[in-house]
């Protein structure tokens with residue numbers, strides 16, 4: 537393997553993962569990589585990218601001195617197209633947010649039965665907090681009785697929602713976002729304008745992949761429009777029920793996240809007039825005008841309801857009805873004068 541190929545392979549890692557990768561490589565080299573790993577960090581920081589890279593390295597036949605997979609052996613070619621027989625991903629089924637016990641039982645069977653040609657099997661569960669209680673219990677047994685050569689990688693942006701019994705049996709790998717300057721430089725290198733990069737990074741907790749995805753799906757224009765629609769409701773114009781129907785209730789979790797961002801911005805501007813709204817630094821005047829005429833307790837009550845709904849999302853609720861209620865509450869609270 538020559539130096540340029542080495543560099544090309546290393547580039548498949550994200551630059552802000554260097555420190556975490558170095559620690560993993562050290563463990564790999566000393567043959568003390570734990571049987572269970574928990575990759576955590578905000579959504580879009582690249583947890584699955586690094587987990588896949590580690591899985592590729594574990595099954596690679598001729599890893600590089602850096603610990604990276606070689607990128608050219610038969611194993612690496614299979615990994616690259618997602619067909620390596622010893623790398624198993626477990627994700628919720630289409631249209632679901634839950635990883636069911638049946639899937640985890642299949643994993644526990646597979647981990648016993650197959651440690652393939654590479655001498656390793658890697659099982660990746662993403663998101664691990666998507667496992668229901670029965671699934672988590674089924675996994676616990678495998679974590680307690682490791683099978684030689686099997687590595688379990690749990691991936692979660694909400695690792696605090698995992699049972700303590702699961703967390704305590706995994707070694708944490710915490711992935712932090714890059715510094716704002718490094719994140720912006722990376723996004724600009726991907727072709728994003730600098731000002732857009734800054735705003736997107738601010739909106740997505742500094743997570744570059746989430747920011748990039750937001751740009752690809754034109755999230756900023758969509759969110760700006762949704763915020764304008766909320767302002768119209770606050771001005772006594774528009775119909776909350778019709779607005780709920782026009783929003784994508786299937787993505788209630790995503791909508792709640794943004795409603796929480798907007799509400800927190802208003803609360804912050806009430807407490808510290810003139811501070812910069814996280815949603816849009818350029819919209820400080822509009823946010824301040826609205827913040828000034830709202831009742832502080834009403835806003836905190838609204839925020840509590842949003843958090844509560846966010847917590848209950850995994851149970852069976854009617855997303856459209858829940859969204860209608862949120863927008864009706866918003867209309868009511870903004871119609872009141874303190």
Ligand SMILES: [Zn+2]
Pocket residue numbers: 596597598599605606607608609610611612
């Ligand atoms: Zn290889």
